[in-house]
Structures are given as structure tokens and as C-alpha cells.
Amino acid sequence: MSVQEIRAFNRFYTNLIGALDYSRHLYAPYTLTESRVLYELAHSPRTDAADLRAELSLDAGYLSRILAKFQADGLIERTPSERDPRRRHVALTARGRTAAELLDERSREAVGSLLTTVPAADRERLTAALATVRGLLVDGARRPPRAEDVLLREPGAGDLGWIVQRNGALYAAQFGWNADYEGLVARIVADFAQDHDPHLERVWIAELDGRTVGCVMCVRDETPGTARLRLLLVEPEARGLGIGDRLVSAVVAFAREAGYRELVLWTNDVLAAARGIYVRHGFTLVAEKPHRSFGADLVGQDWRLSLRATEAP
Structure with missing residues (x-):
């Protein structure tokens, strides 16, 4: 050229x-x-x-x-x-x-x-x-990405589809999970897109240098007064910048401001990095159960964080 x-x-x-x-x-x-x-x-x-x-x-x-x-x-x-x-x-x-x-x-x-x-x-x-x-x-001249370059924003057109696609592709590549997991994510995202209360439920997108590199959701749980953290994801090349911590912090702050009494989540024991983030934010493990899902033998875990001022860590 x-x-x-x-x-x-x-x-x-x-x-x-x-x-x-x-x-x-x-x-x-x-x-x-x-x-x-x-x-x-x-x-x-x-x-x-x-x-x-x-x-x-x-x-x-x-x-x-x-x-x-x-x-x-x-x-x-x-x-x-x-x-x-x-x-x-x-x-x-x-x-x-x-x-x-x-x-x-x-x-x-x-x-x-x-x-x-x-x-x-x-x-x-x-x-x-x-x-x-x-x-x-x-190439070769660009400075390495920095934590302060990461922007958390609301989802735009196509971002909810990105959440489904990247969850399916990333967990298939890292853990060999089959399309059942992508189907689960698609249902979660579809439920949010079709019927959510913006005062009580929200999605955050993490953006780095114009690229989407992470996401998380906060939705209402079936238990009254309880919010549920879902679909925390950070792209491998963007890890190490504290993006996961910022996304979880955003969910915790939003849930408190929205008036929820507690925040819960379900994850699997193989997701060690994510579990470390939950521990740092004060979540406690309340239950574990082996299961066969997504084409793999896993141990599901339920975590809980009290949002009441007297019980906050």
C-alpha cells in the first residue's frame, strides 16, 4: 500500500x-x-x-x-x-x-x-x-492495556447477542462445555431482554480500547428481596486488569442501591478465578452439589452476600 x-x-x-x-x-x-x-x-x-x-x-x-x-x-x-x-x-x-x-x-x-x-x-x-x-x-508500538482504559457501560445494540456468543465460545474452548451451556445463556439473556425492570435489573459491558471484553448481569431472584449475579465473563486477553472485580463491584453497589437484602449467585468449582473474586467481595459459599451438565461432571456452588448494613463484610 x-x-x-x-x-x-x-x-x-x-x-x-x-x-x-x-x-x-x-x-x-x-x-x-x-x-x-x-x-x-x-x-x-x-x-x-x-x-x-x-x-x-x-x-x-x-x-x-x-x-x-x-x-x-x-x-x-x-x-x-x-x-x-x-x-x-x-x-x-x-x-x-x-x-x-x-x-x-x-x-x-x-x-x-x-x-x-x-x-x-x-x-x-x-x-x-x-x-x-x-x-x-x-503492532509493536502500542502500550500494554491499563486498568484505567477500561470503561463499564450499559449494553448497546448487539451486546446481548455478544454475551451469548462469547459465553458459548469461551467455555467450549476452555472447558469443553457443549451447546447446552450456550442455550442456558441464551435463555437468561432472552428473559432479560424481553422483560426486565431497569430499576431492579441491569447489565454491564466492559470495553477496552473500543473492544467488548467483559460482561455481568444483575437480575431479580425468585426469593423476594434477593438479587442474582449472572454471567460474569472477562475475555482471556483482558484478564489481569481488575475487570472482574469492577464488574462484581458494580453489581454489589447497584443491588444495595436498589434495596435488595442479599445477593446470590450460582457457579461451578472449575471457575477458580471467578470464585476468588466472589470471596474478595465478601460472598460466602453456602452449598455445593455435584452434577452432570454441559457435557461435563461438575460441582455446582451457591454463594451468598448479605447487603444489610449490619451484616456487610
């Missing part, structure tokens, strides 16, 4: 996504660079001005002017950094977070509209091609 071909693609793509007139494209009073700074402030704990400058490779004076504009608009507050008083800590105000959320929503809508022009059968090819481009251009 020649330099001219890459430049031609860049011109095509910037025109396609409206990057040359980003503010008009998203009906927002911010340029592409300003919007990216807002995104980083909303999604990353690295909020010192120096860290922002390094992360986005921005000129110090240019970033300073952007932050000054944001402060004048009431979007941010700047204070001395606790880590280093010579640095400036930058945090979004409530108004700033609203602006960032609006930009994110409009960006998703714009990309969604773009995808409607791609036939459904070709979208997987498009996703794979984009991943290939990213991989080739950063």
Missing part, C-alpha cells in the same frame, strides 16, 4: 464522518479536539492537565486554551493536584458531565446512522477489518 492510498482513505473517511465540521455534524458548539478532551475527562481518572496533554499528544498551549474555554463555560473545575501541587487537577462539573453525555449520545447516534448503510451481513466483516487496521498500525 502506498502513502497516497492511505492519504486517500483518510480524506474519504474524514469526509464520511464529518470530522472537518465536527461541531455542525453533531450539532454541538465544540470542535473534534474539544469533544475528545471532554470524552477523556468523562471516562478516565487521569485528569491532571499534564496527563491529558500526554494522552492526547496535544500542545500545552492549545490544551490550556481549551481548558480555559471549558472553565469559562462552567464545564470544568481546576484545582491543585493531590499527587503533585505543581500540577492542575481537572474535573467535570455537573454541567460538564451533561455536555459530555450529550456529545457521547449524539456520536453514538451518528455512528449508528452510518452503520445502517452497511448490510447486516457485512457488519462483522467491517468490524474485523477495523480491528485489523488498528492492529497492524500499532
